[in-house]
Amino acid sequence: MPYSAFATAPDVDWLQVCGEWPAPPARDGSQRGTYRIVHASRYAQSFLFVQWLRHDDTDSAQEVKTLGVPALNNDHAAISLSQMRCQATPRGIRLTARAASGHDGSVFRITIDAGHKPGDLRYRSTGR
Secondary structure, X not given: OOHHHOOOOOOEXXXXXXXXXXXXXXXXXXXXXXXXXXXXXXXXEEEEEEEEEEEOOOOOXXXXXXXXXXXXXXXXXXXXXXXXXXXXEOOEEEEEEXXXXXXXXXXEEEEEEEEOOOOOEXXXXXXX
């Protein structure tokens, strides 16, 4: 297969597979799902997406759901993320990061929790 079959958008600068979710059984009987975090940079700010992927019996992945984080993913947020860390939890995954505002220079922490149900996403920030 050519490289283009696996290429990502040029602005994507960080991908992380993090934890598993109990995918409902597929036609082939597979029930394995994983979370993937996609971080991209554009307009000098961060854009963040959480994906729920299902894996078939050949371990090929298929996207079930992708959600962006509205508090970050607009061209007026001017928030840049660093020190991103993802860990599996009993209820899904937790992503934490250092966030810096391009508007006022403030630095704060963000936490994103994604649950087992595709689309279950919670965002919060502290210390702004």
